[in-house]
Amino acid sequence: xxxxxxxxxxxxxxxxxxxxxxxxxxxxxxxxxxxxxxxxxxxxxxxxxxxxxxxxxxxxxxxxxxxxxxxxxxxxxxxxxxxxxxxxxxxxxxxxxxxxxxxxxxxxxxxxxxxxxxxxxxxxxxxxxxxxxxxxxxxxxxxxxxxxxxxxxxxxxxxxxxxxxxxxxxxxxxxxxxxxxxxxxxxxxxxxxxxxxxxxxxxxxxxxxxxxxxxxxxxxxxxxxxxxxxxxxxxxxxxxxxxxxxxxxxxxxxxxxxxxxxxxxxxxxxxxxxxxxxxxxxxxxxxxxxxxxxxxxxxxxxxxxxxxxxxxxxxxxxxxxxxxxxxxxxxxxxxxxxxxxxxxxxxxxxxxxxxxxxx
Amino acid sequence: xxxxxxxxxxxxxxxxxxxxxxxxxxxxxxxxxxxxxxxxxxxxxxxxxxxxxxxxxxxxxxxxxxxxxxxxxxxxxxxxxxxxxxxxxxxxxxxxxxxxxxxxxxxxxxxxxxxxxxxxxxxxxxxxxxxxxxxxxxxxxxxxxxxxxxxxxxxxxxxxxxxxxxxxxxxxxxxxxxxxxxxxxxxxxxxxxxxxxxxxxxxxxxxxxxxxxxxxxxxxxxxxxxxxxxxxxxxxxxxxxxxxxxx
Numbered sequence: 001x002x003x004x005x006x007x008x009x010x011x012x013x014x015x016x017x018x019x020x021x022x023x024x025x026x027x028x029x030x031x032x033x034x035x036x037x038x039x040x041x042x043x044x045x046x047x048x049x050x051x052x053x054x055x056x057x058x059x060x061x062x063x064x065x066x067x068x069x070x071x072x073x074x075x076x077x078x079x080x081x082x083x084x085x086x087x088x089x090x091x092x093x094x095x096x097x098x099x100x101x102x103x104x105x106x107x108x109x110x111x112x113x114x115x116x117x118x119x120x121x122x123x124x125x126x127x128x129x130x131x132x133x134x135x136x137x138x139x140x141x142x143x144x145x146x147x148x149x150x151x152x153x154x155x156x157x158x159x160x161x162x163x164x165x166x167x168x169x170x171x172x173x174x175x176x177x178x179x180x181x182x183x184x185x186x187x188x189x190x191x192x193x194x195x196x197x198x199x200x201x202x203x204x205x206x207x208x209x210x211x212x213x214x215x216x217x218x219x220x221x222x223x224x225x226x227x228x229x230x231x232x233x234x235x236x237x238x239x240x241x242x243x244x245x246x247x248x249x250x251x252x253x254x255x256x257x258x259x260x261x262x263x264x265x266x267x268x269x270x271x272x273x274x275x276x277x278x279x280x281x282x283x284x285x286x287x288x289x290x291x292x293x294x295x296x297x298x299x300x301x302x303x304x305x306x307x308x309x310x311x312x313x314x315x316x317x318x319x320x321x322x323x324x325x326x327x328x329x330x331x332x333x334x335x336x337x338x339x340x341x342x343x344x345x346x347x348x349x350x351x352x353x354x355x356x357x358x359x
Numbered sequence: 360x361x362x363x364x365x366x367x368x369x370x371x372x373x374x375x376x377x378x379x380x381x382x383x384x385x386x387x388x389x390x391x392x393x394x395x396x397x398x399x400x401x402x403x404x405x406x407x408x409x410x411x412x413x414x415x416x417x418x419x420x421x422x423x424x425x426x427x428x429x430x431x432x433x434x435x436x437x438x439x440x441x442x443x444x445x446x447x448x449x450x451x452x453x454x455x456x457x458x459x460x461x462x463x464x465x466x467x468x469x470x471x472x473x474x475x476x477x478x479x480x481x482x483x484x485x486x487x488x489x490x491x492x493x494x495x496x497x498x499x500x501x502x503x504x505x506x507x508x509x510x511x512x513x514x515x516x517x518x519x520x521x522x523x524x525x526x527x528x529x530x531x532x533x534x535x536x537x538x539x540x541x542x543x544x545x546x547x548x549x550x551x552x553x554x555x556x557x558x559x560x561x562x563x564x565x566x567x568x569x570x571x572x573x574x575x576x577x578x579x580x581x582x583x584x585x586x587x588x589x590x591x592x593x594x595x596x597x598x599x600x601x602x603x604x605x606x
Binding site for chain 1: 369370372373376377396417419420440441442443459460461462468502503505511512513514516518
């Protein structure tokens with residue numbers, strides 16, 4: 001148990017009122033017991049009580065005043081014994097003074113009291129320190145269990161968030177309806193939509209199991225998603241990328257980032273910014289390297305966030321943004337950020353700052 | 360007597376497809392008009408007073424559910440949706456017909472049979488009740504706070520806020536890194552915040568619950584609160600002390 005305590009580096013707290021109460025009870029009990037033992041010196045119950053309480057309270061006081069100090073210099077068990085010895089001696093001095101007016105009474109000719117005092121001191125010490133240590137170890141075990149649970153929870157949350165970032169059933173069925181609607185009238189468009197949907201599905205299934213993708217891979221997904229939405233929304237949605245074709249900047253193109261960080265933000269812009277607007281809008285996605293961080297901005301000209309009052313169901317922000325935010329926090333800590341600002345004249349600009357994470 | 364219908368969907372591909380399918384399976388049905396959004400659907404309904412309305416649920420502007428509320432009771436409604444478990448359950452409950460996209464011939468055939476045989480007046484009271492209940496359930500709490508910082512306006516995520524502090528008519532928003540100002544009173548803000556996440560602990564202070572690290576009680580029953588990610592300490596007033604009594 002001592003090893004456990006030291007391993008966890010526990011700082012002992014000085015005893016409080018609760019310990020004082022137990023201590024007093026213990027002293028009363030000893031005084032009671034001693035009444036029945038053949039005890040040659042004290043004929044009065046009052047005297048036994050005085051001796052018992054003097055010792056008990058002195059030990060308590062010694063712990064209270066010196067406990068923290070001694071723990072800095074000695075191992076816990078040594079300082080416990082030392083404190084008990086100090087408390088015991090002081091207690092006997094005081095008891096002697098009160099009972100017979102002679103502080104050294106119990107150290108001179110009456111060794112029985114000294115022996116009894118030492119015996120009960122040790123009994124008390126063992127009882128209290130075991131109790132205290134048990135409580136501490138129990139608290140530590142609980143804390144360790146809580147920590148572990150929290151870690152597991154965080155891990156599960158990340159996985160869940162990634163799963164949530166995957167393709168929505170509504171989107172899937174809607175896209176399939178569109179393909180069915182197009183298959184006779186515009187077979188080429190139907191074919192292209194199926195190709196885009198395949199790209200999106202495949203990457204969504206593969207990438208959730210991958211730790212890292214390149215920027216160009218993420219943008220391929222974003223484009224496939226936007227092209228599908230364009231079929232659905234037709235003239236109401238347009239989009240641009242800059243740099244449109246970044247073949248010349250290989251480091252930007254191959255920048256590693258966690259999967260599904262950009263696509264959910266674009267999806268959010270479409271679903272909550274542009275789709276609810278009858279006249280539609282446009283999305284502009286931009287990527288560049290700023291001070292060795294990747295800076296991605298996603299600007300839309302949709303409805304934007306409500307000026308007043310809580311966001312209505314159709315406008316403002318969906319769960320997608322909070323999802324990306326919490327994943328960024330778990331994956332990159334404070335090094336990454338997601339900020340949201342108003343776009344002019346309408347809409348929202350989301351800025352993603354992603355540090356380079358070495359594999 | 361001819362039966363008339365309107366078809367409403369924001370995606371014209373799907374409007375065309377449903378019109379073609381209806382033409383194949385119910386040639387006598389006259390489609391008097393199609394619309395791509397809720398407002399023109401209502402205008403169409405007023406102009407033609409159709410017997411049947413096929414309504415997509417997800418549309419820009421007014422949703423199919425909102426359009427349904429505006430239509431007269433003699434127009435039978437068939438909702439069309441790609442995937443919406445919540446709504447589908449409600450429609451079953453309210454005995455309102457619905458089609459799932461992609462629409463199949465067999466399912467559309469069944470709907471047509473039902474439309475032909477159903478009484479001319481649809482009882483929508485159950486549906487309306489449900490719609491009203493759904494609306495009150497969907498109370499959306501403030502997720503983003505529009506706040507000023509120097510000369511710029513920023514949007515702060517509610518989950519980044521540590522606490523709000525009243526400052527005359529305005530409210531200060533304290534986050535880990537900085538302090539922003541919102542041009543609204545703390546009372547207005549408080550009404551829109553999720554009460555499970557934010558607690559008012561003082562007339563002028565609202566704190567995010569998971570930022571509360573410890574609450575220490577003084578002899579007068581007020582609590583001093585230390586925060587997880589900020590060195591400020593907050594003081595509750597007596598009347599809000601009950602929030603921490605069990606802590």
